[in-house]
Amino acid sequence: MQLPTLKIEIEDKNISIPIRQRFQTIIKEKKSNLCLSADLTSLDEIIELSNLIGKNICMLKIHCDILTDFSMDKIQELKDVSRRLNFLLLEDRKFADIGNTVALQYTKGLFQIAEWADLVTVHVLPGEGIVQALEQAAQTINESRGCLLIAQMSSKGALTNNEDYVNGVIKCAEKYSDFVIGFISQSRLTTSDKYLHCTPGVHLTNTGDQLGQQYVTPRQAIDGRGADIVIVGRAILDSINRVKTAEAYQQECYQVYEELHLS
Ligand code: 5FU
Numbered sequence: 001m002q003l004p005t006l007k008i009e010i011e012d013k014n015i016s017i018p019i020r021q022r023f024q025t026i027i028k029e030k031k032s033n034l035c036l037s038a039d040l041t042s043l044d045e046i047i048e049l050s051n052l053i054g055k056n057i058c059m060l061k062i063h064c065d066i067l068t069d070f071s072m073d074k075i076q077e078l079k080d081v082s083r084r085l086n087f088l089l090l091e092d093r094k095f096a097d098i099g100n101t102v103a104l105q106y107t108k109g110l111f112q113i114a115e116w117a118d119l120v121t122v123h124v125l126p127g128e129g130i131v132q133a134l135e136q137a138a139q140t141i142n143e144s145r146g147c148l149l150i151a152q153m154s155s156k157g158a159l160t161n162n163e164d165y166v167n168g169v170i171k172c173a174e175k176y177s178d179f180v181i182g183f184i185s186q187s188r189l190t191t192s193d194k195y196l197h198c199t200p201g202v203h204l205t206n207t208g209d210q211l212g213q214q215y216v217t218p219r220q221a222i223d224g225r226g227a228d229i230v231i232v233g234r235a236i237l238d239s240i241n242r243v244k245t246a247e248a249y250q251q252e253c254y255q256v257y258e259e260l261h262l263s
Contacts, residue, residue: 019088019118019146020181023196026058026086027228033257034250035059035090035198037233043067043074047081052243053236054085056250059119061090061231064111072112079116091117094150096125099133106137114141121184122147128172135179149173152186154201156212188226199227203235204252218249222256 017025027033036057038046046067050060060082064070082089091113095102102122107114114137122130131147138145151169152160160166170189173180182196183189189197199222203215215235221227230253239245 017144018178019144020194020196022118022144023058023088023181026088030055030058030086031254032056032058032250033222033227033229034246034253035061035229035231036236036246037061037092037200037231039063039066039233039237041066041068043069043071043078047074047078049242050078050081050085050087053246054081054087056243056246057087059088059090059229061092063092064113065093070110072115075116082118088118089116090119090121090148092121093117094121094123095130095134096123097130098126099129102130103133103137106134107140114138114145118143118145119181120147121150123150124169124172128175131172131176131180135176138179146179146181148182148184148196148198149180151183151189153184154186154199154214156208156214182228184231185227186225196228197226198229198231199225200231200233202230202232204249206235209234218253219256222253223260228257228261 034057036053038049038060040046040049046062079089093105093113095105097105106120113120120134122134124130134147149169149172150160151166152158166189169183173183173195177194182198185197185199186201189195201213201215202218202221204217206215208214216225218230221230232249236242236245236249
């Protein structure tokens with residue numbers, strides 16, 4: 001007699017939780033609103049670093065197209081670390097093409113971003129079809145996915161510093177509010193706490209770099225500019241002790257955030 005096959009489903013408890021809710025829970029549980037921008041060219045090094053710093057961050061942001069050793073196996077390893085140490089993975093892809101193309105860029109090619117990135121960044125420059133396409137593509141994935149719309153950039157002379165443009169981005173966020181969970185911004189764009197405002201261009205000691213990056217301090221970003229999440233790259237990566245520096249940024253960022261939002 002043939003025995004019936006047992007179908008065992010090993011379910012990741014995070015799969016079914018909407019990404020917005022998961023993000024907010026992580027921030028509160030870990031007392032961290034720090035996103036590490038791991039702009040390193042080795043995925044092995046990013047995995048090693050995230051094992052050390054993962055406990056201090058709510059999100060890890062990468063640029064997969066600068067990696068010299070990308071593989072789906074390694075990115076799965078990073079995903080495993082992110083689940084174990086409870087932070088989200090953001091691919092800062094800055095999608096900016098027509099809907100059909102971005103759907104392919106999101107799901108296909110070498111990187112298959114939709115398979116592993118909880119969140120991606122998106123320019124609304126081509127019109128709302130870009131978000132519609134990504135949202136549709138994300139529905140083919142068996143995990144909750146979302147995106148951050150790039151509303152304002154931190155670099156000198158950014159053409160995003162235009163009221164009409166930013167208003168268009170906000171409208172798009174409202175229309176696709178399930179998939180759009182927040183903004184990359186340099187100011188508070190809406191009073192709704194539905195959208196997480198994520199602010200790059202943060203450094204405690206430098207005011208900029210030689211290529212147009214402009215920095216503010218964590219306090220200026222959170223208090224002055226209404227950031228919920230602070231994105232920090234070289235301030236941590238170039239420091240002598242990355243772990244200690246990440247801890248210091250975590251403490252400073254969350255303290256200011258608590259003063260403003262949770263007191
Ligand atoms: F959308 C943006 C922006 O407006 N400014 C940015 O700096 C994104 N970034 C990213 O944040 C940029 O691509 C880097 O990955 C990171 C900032 O790194 P830094 O080392 O803290 O300057």
